[in-house]
Amino acid sequence: MKKKYLEVGKIVATHGLNGEIKVAPWCDSGEFLCSFSNIYFKNGQEKIKVLSGKVHKNVVILKFEGINTIDTAKTLCGQIIYIDRDDAELNEGEYFIQDIIGIDVFDNNTGRYYGKVTDVLKTGANDVYEITSENYKKYLIPVIDDVIVDMDMDGGTLKIVPLKGIFDDEN
16 A cells, blocks of 8 residues: 655754754655645644745755744754645656565566565666565566566556576576
């Protein structure tokens, strides 16, 4: 089941004297995080309005409604921030990593079950999915068109055509 509220970052510090905070983003880009008008705390239980957001180096600087002093901003440090998935617009073929983790991976041609996606690695050129088999062996598959055939997020399955040698037990 897909989570309604998704973790997108962690508040790591204050910025300036007027209540701005620095967020270490856990999403593809800081710009994505800046596009939201509401952010949530405590797994979606508390909502706060975002007045402004900007990317600065490797962090995002956010200004929240009602947070106007450095002392108030300090109380937010260390908290995980969330977005409501309904507020996010993804292009076709884009998914939330949190939704990919845990889906079952099958061979598109033979139906062989390989295991579950247990991690998504960002390598720069393309993502890499870590697959963990039922006997806890780990495999890495590149997220490229030659390998990924079909991802059914609602059904929780991923069909692949593995590259030679990935799942072979050869030396």
